[in-house]
Amino acid sequence: MSQKIAFVSDMHIAPDSAGALRSQSLLDLPPRRKKHLVHALDQVRQVKPEAVFLGGDNTNQAADAPGYAQELFDLLELCPRPWKIIPGNHDVGPTVGWHHHDPEAMKSAVKRYREIFGMDYWVHEAAGFQVIGINSQIFGSSLQEAEQQTQWLHEVLSVPAPPDLIRCIFFHTPPYLKDWDDQFTDGSEMMCLKQEARQPLKDILFQHPPDILITGHAHRFWIQREHRWWWVGLPATALPLSEMDAVPDHLVPSGTDQVGWVSLERDAESWKAEFHPLFTESESP
Numbered sequence: 001m002s003q004k005i006a007f008v009s010d011m012h013i014a015p016d017s018a019g020a021l022r023s024q025s026l027l028d029l030p031p032r033r034k035k036h037l038v039h040a041l042d043q044v045r046q047v048k049p050e051a052v053f054l055g056g057d058n059t060n061q062a063a064d065a066p067g068y069a070q071e072l073f074d075l076l077e078l079c080p081r082p083w084k085i086i087p088g089n090h091d092v093g094p095t096v097g098w099h100h101h102d103p104e105a106m107k108s109a110v111k112r113y114r115e116i117f118g119m120d121y122w123v124h125e126a127a128g129f130q131v132i133g134i135n136s137q138i139f140g141s142s143l144q145e146a147e148q149q150t151q152w153l154h155e156v157l158s159v160p161a162p163p164d165l166i167r168c169i170f171f172h173t174p175p176y177l178k179d180w181d182d183q184f185t186d187g188s189e190m191m192c193l194k195q196e197a198r199q200p201l202k203d204i205l206f207q208h209p210p211d212i213l214i215t216g217h218a219h220r221f222w223i224q225r226e227h228r229w230w231w232v233g234l235p236a237t238a239l240p241l242s243e244m245d246a247v248p249d250h251l252v253p254s255g256t257d258q259v260g261w262v263s264l265e266r267d268a269e270s271w272k273a274e275f276h277p278l279f280t281e282s283e284s285p
């Protein structure tokens with residue numbers, strides 16, 4: 001019998017009174033984002049996954065307005081349990097090297113996030129997968145929490161995954177777009193970690209390569225072979241990359257630009273990732 005887990009990402013949930021998502025499609029308003037998430041969770045429930053993983057930018061701006069987190073928390077009543085969640089830049093702030101990175105603000109945002117959603121890094125085993133969720137936003141920062149997470153991650157990864165489990169490392173912001181030396185200045189740098197945050201993550205991944213790397217943030221689904229692992233990019237439920245007018249997309253790995261979610265499925269021999277669009281081509285998003 002096959003076994004599945006579900007990944008839902010970049011929901012960008014905000015109160016109805018909030019504005020659009022910064023220079024994006026005029027269609028992209030808070031009620032539409034909520035409608036998309038409700039629809040995604042309906043579809044996820046039908047699959048009966050053993051666990052649901054939420055990939056960051058879960059809120060649109062809880063980093064600055066904590067009330068956004070409550071909107072999401074209420075909606076997650078619709079999500080099959082257990083669910084596990086990691087933060088994105090809109091939840092706890094931008095990574096080191098990005099404009100507006102503020103260690104003090106991030107420290108309080110991480111504290112608030114933990115009070116509402118629990119720890120921002122964890123391990124959860126389900127359906128034949130070992131998913132290691134981490135907070136990509138604090139990598140390379142001066143936060144004490146970053147050092148603690150790195151130590152924890154080394155400890156977890158130094159124990160090989162049980163032979164019957166596929167090991168996934170799951171975090172919000174892609175480490176790079178083309179390769180580990182990426183240094184963009186055309187706006188594409190907003191789509192991946194900067195070198196300061198990327199390097200400590202690279203050190204760990206090269207020392208303890210997972211079977212699959214899973215990231216959000218780019219609002220595009222892809223699956224590609226990379227180094228010693230597979231890389232799965234998660235789609236958004238809020239809006240596809242093609243609607244994000246302010247963000248260059250030419251360097252982002254090629255894939256599917258539709259709102260949706262992803263399931264991972266095991267059988268005795270292997271695994272597969274499947275993209276689930278929220279809408280058929282004849283339906284309006």
Ligand SMILES: [Fe+2]
Pocket residue numbers: 056057088089090172216217218
């Ligand atoms: Fe993001």
